Amino acid sequence: MAELAIGIDIGGTKVAGGVVDATGHILTRARRSTPHRSTSPQVVEDTIVECVDELLAGVEGHRVVAVGVGAAGFVGADRGTVVFAPHLSWRNEPLRERLQARVAAPVTIDNDANAALWAEARFGAALGESHVVMITLGTGIGGALLVDGRINRGRHGIAGEFGHMQVVPAGLRCECGNRGCWEQYASGNALVREARDLIAADSPVISDLRARLGADDGALTGPFITEAAQAGDPTARELLADVGEWLGVGLANLASALDPGRFVVGGGVSAAGELLLAPARDAFRRQLPGRGYRPEAQIVLAQLGAEAGLIGAADLARTGG
Incomplete structure (x- = not known):
């Protein structure tokens, strides 16, 4: 049980942690609900420390060499400051410094998408490829970049905000303040918005999906639409195909700029599997400049699921990646 590290993955709804060995295997887990976004940074910090203490107690007698935290937000180049987190109350928060005062092992902070990509590169779908772009499709779109086998964080630490x-141009308004952002067309929010628009228009094409939904409009979520598509609902499949096409358009743009060998697609929406990736690959091939005369990047599903973030955070802290 040498070379153990703790990984903490902080999302908008949960704090998930685990003790991870050098092979990426999770030995023990802890989980807490993420404090509401209006709470103080201190409350979120307390929640992280609670998870770390619980995990340390679970491997008492064994040395934990590092603690890695993956945060859903902009993490500065110092890998210690959370510059901005849209779903939490962090604004230029010196998170590593505050945690280090309360945790015995060395602490490292990174963006959650960077952590997920590192896990996939070390143990999952990106294994063996040196140039990788990871896209995480959830409420919005997150991303991360591997160049020559190392995470590329950019000059200021916040590269990968591909969403x-x-x-x-002049498209849908995005929460970031701009219009026409990719995540407004290829994300879980986009999927649900399109379904709601069809229901509001009383479109007959959505009658089967509406019947499946029943009277509870609150049940209309990305996972609900994905499950309906997997069960054969034609409109749900069409909605996923639309998101997949927009995904392919964005990936073609990224291929032009970055020329990766592989795209790894993760996040909650990726649970749709080939219902999402097949139309994405088709759109990617149609939009790719120089198509037919250049190597094409593979587009594959992430393998490590919801635990990629904590595995990667632990391994980044342990290896210094």
């Missing part, structure tokens, strides 16, 4: 590339 805010503009793909439609």
